Amino acid sequence: MTATTVAPAARPRGSRFGPLLALLGPHRPLLLIATASGIAHHLVVLASAGVGAWVVSSAITGAATGATADDLRPGLVLLGLLLPLLALTPWLESYLAHVAAFRVLADVRGRVYAAFERLAPGYLLQRRSGDLGSTAISDVEQLELWFAHTLSPLISAVTVPAAALTALGVFHPALAAALAPALILLALLPAWLRRRAAVQGARLRSELGELNAEAVDTLQGLRELLTSGAGPRQLDRLREQDDRLLRARLAHGRRSGLEHAVTNAATTLGLLAVLVTAALLVAAGGLEPAFFPVAVVLAAATFAPVVAVTDVARDINLVTAAGDRIMTILNAPAPVTDQVTAPPPGPVEARVRFEDVRFRYAPGLPEALGGVTFELAPGETVALVGRSGAGKSTCASLLLRMWDVTAGAVTVGGHDVRAFPQEDLRRLITLVPQDVHLFDISLRDNIRLGRPDATHEDVEAAARAAHAHEFITALPDGYDTLPGELGARLSGGQRQRIAIARALLKDSPILVMDEAVSNLDAESEQEVAAAMAAARRDRTTLVIAHRLSTIRTADRVVVLEDGRVAESGTHAELLARSGPYTQLLATQLGDR
Numbered sequence: 001m002t003a004t005t006v007a008p009a010a011r012p013r014g015s016r017f018g019p020l021l022a023l024l025g026p027h028r029p030l031l032l033i034a035t036a037s038g039i040a041h042h043l044v045v046l047a048s049a050g051v052g053a054w055v056v057s058s059a060i061t062g063a064a065t066g067a068t069a070d071d072l073r074p075g076l077v078l079l080g081l082l083l084p085l086l087a088l089t090p091w092l093e094s095y096l097a098h099v100a101a102f103r104v105l106a107d108v109r110g111r112v113y114a115a116f117e118r119l120a121p122g123y124l125l126q127r128r129s130g131d132l133g134s135t136a137i138s139d140v141e142q143l144e145l146w147f148a149h150t151l152s153p154l155i156s157a158v159t160v161p162a163a164a165l166t167a168l169g170v171f172h173p174a175l176a177a178a179l180a181p182a183l184i185l186l187a188l189l190p191a192w193l194r195r196r197a198a199v200q201g202a203r204l205r206s207e208l209g210e211l212n213a214e215a216v217d218t219l220q221g222l223r224e225l226l227t228s229g230a231g232p233r234q235l236d237r238l239r240e241q242d243d244r245l246l247r248a249r250l251a252h253g254r255r256s257g258l259e260h261a262v263t264n265a266a267t268t269l270g271l272l273a274v275l276v277t278a279a280l281l282v283a284a285g286g287l288e289p290a291f292f293p294v295a296v297v298l299a300a301a302t303f304a305p306v307v308a309v310t311d312v313a314r315d316i317n318l319v320t321a322a323g324d325r326i327m328t329i330l331n332a333p334a335p336v337t338d339q340v341t342a343p344p345p346g347p348v349e350a351r352v353r354f355e356d357v358r359f360r361y362a363p364g365l366p367e368a369l370g371g372v373t374f375e376l377a378p379g380e381t382v383a384l385v386g387r388s389g390a391g392k393s394t395c396a397s398l399l400l401r402m403w404d405v406t407a408g409a410v411t412v413g414g415h416d417v418r419a420f421p422q423e424d425l426r427r428l429i430t431l432v433p434q435d436v437h438l439f440d441i442s443l444r445d446n447i448r449l450g451r452p453d454a455t456h457e458d459v460e461a462a463a464r465a466a467h468a469h470e471f472i473t474a475l476p477d478g479y480d481t482l483p484g485e486l487g488a489r490l491s492g493g494q495r496q497r498i499a500i501a502r503a504l505l506k507d508s509p510i511l512v513m514d515e516a517v518s519n520l521d522a523e524s525e526q527e528v529a530a531a532m533a534a535a536r537r538d539r540t541t542l543v544i545a546h547r548l549s550t551i552r553t554a555d556r557v558v559v560l561e562d563g564r565v566a567e568s569g570t571h572a573e574l575l576a577r578s579g580p581y582t583q584l585l586a587t588q589l590g591d592r
């Protein structure tokens with residue numbers, strides 16, 4: 001199906017930073033200490049600049065005012081005390097903010113992965129995997145800017161100017177009044193550009209996600225691109241996406257440049273205003289000459305945290321956009337949720353029943369299943385057959401509870417599948433999918449995916465039963481072989497046998513097998529068939545069958561047509577009826 005990119009959810013007004021702060025969780029105290037260190041650092045800078053300026057100007061004007069070395073001593077001692085703090089406070093701020101940020105990042109990434117599992121597959125099917133990967137990695141990484149470089153400076157940028165304004169006001173209220181307009185302009189600037197910045201940030205992050213999705217698509221489809229000659233066209237698509245990203249970046253850069261220019265102008269004008277006011281006050285006798293440099297230094301130090309924060313705040317739109325994309329995933333409702341906390345008591349019989357099951361994938365879409373009823377007795381193998389789109393995979397997904405039925409019920413051992421916590425249900429049922437995914441971990445670990453505590457002997461026994469042991473031991477690294485991304489180093493038949501070994505090792509009483517449609521060579525087909533036969537033994541098995549050999553060996557065949565059961569019975573019974581099954585055999589299955 002076509003994957004679409006889901007636009008970030010609209011952010012309610014006023015909640016710009018709320019969701020980001022909520023991500024802090026238990027790391028809040030650490031960041032609070034970092035912030036306190038940051039504020040302390042700026043106050044120490046202010047104090048040492050002020051005291052330093054006072055000492056220097058007192059020394060220069062000493063001859064005129066009669067100040068002695070003794071008069072300067074307290075200032076020098078204070079400077080000596082402030083010096084270690086000047087080094088310690090910024091180090092503490094940076095170190096603690098980074099520790100907190102990286103811990104938050106790891107937590108958030110964990111929550112995003114957990115959300116992927118919770119949302120699979122109903123929600124995730126609508127999204128491109130490259131775009132989702134982009135959220136899990138680079139959107140989360142973007143948050144570092146907020147937690148390590150913005151939050152603490154932002155608070156300093158509010159508290160420090162307030163302290164400096166108060167100090168200037170103590171020297172003379174006119175000094176504070178001269179500085180205030182520039183500070184107000186700097187404070188309002190991000191708010192003025194906020195809407196534009198938010199749109200740009202969302203666009204930039206989403207274009208980046210799309211580029212990632214295109215790149216992953218290209219890499220995964222390289223073989224198809226090469227053999228179909230569509231490589232240059234895909235390259236054009238990549239370039240077009242790159243251009244879109246470039247345009248988004250340029251728009252971001254223009255706005256960010258404007259903010260930078262206004263910040264510089266406001267800082268310079270603010271300083272000039274204090275300089276002129278202080279000079280006029282000294283000339284009029286309203287300010288002692290020794291305090292003139294102190295006032296100017298204080299004004300300059302006031303701007304330092306503001307300029308520091310506006311430097312990072314220019315990119316804050318990227319952080320909030322990344323935060324929105326993360327929140328969209330974290331807050332997305334799961335397609336199925338646990339309705340109970342414990343499974344039904346007692347042993348569960350491996351009997352599966354579809355009872356007048358109706359299902360549509362989304363409101364407004366036609367019914368994929370329109371009242372399906374059939375049963376699998378314990379230990380029985382039922383082959384589900386039908387044309388493409390008849391509803392076979394939908395039946396399997398509903399049994400595995402990847403979605404919930406719209407009406408009717410799927411039961412296991414007489415209990416509705418919703419009467420089991422998902423984890424318990426997944427212990428009872430194992431899926432051997434058509435497209436087997438092998439992780440790039442050793443084949444041994446791939447086989448014991450569903451039972452991580454299995455010994456090597458268990459793994460080997462399962463591999464033998466799945467007719468996989470021989471080809472695995474023929475590989476140079478045997479069970480330690482890394483199969484390569486997407487299992488590319490193994491043939492389709494070999495991958496299927498690994499999946500069957502996985503299922504055998506997990507040893508659940510119910511099996512759902514989606515037989516591969518792709519053509520295997522005769523030898524591989526035989527091996528896979530033998531492995532499937534071993535897996536089905538003593539298990540209730542629903543097999544989405546495409547091969548006549550599989551169908552023939554099933555205990556019963558259920559024929560689906562347009563989301564309904566057209567007929568069911570043994571292969572021989574159905575053949576004798578010359579009904580839909582016979583037609584299907586002639587048109588679809590005859591060549592396999």
Ligand SMILES: Nc1ncnc2c1ncn2[C@@H]1O[C@H](COP(=O)(O)OP(=O)(O)OP(=O)(O)O)[C@@H](O)[C@H]1O
Binds near residue numbers: 395
């Ligand atoms: N995720 C989905 N969202 C919307 N509709 C879907 C989705 N998956 C399947 N469908 C639709 O539901 C119907 C049944 O599809 P299903 O995949 O169950 O058929 P199938 O018999 O398994 O086909 P095939 O043999 O081609 O896999 C089809 O009309 C299909 O287009």
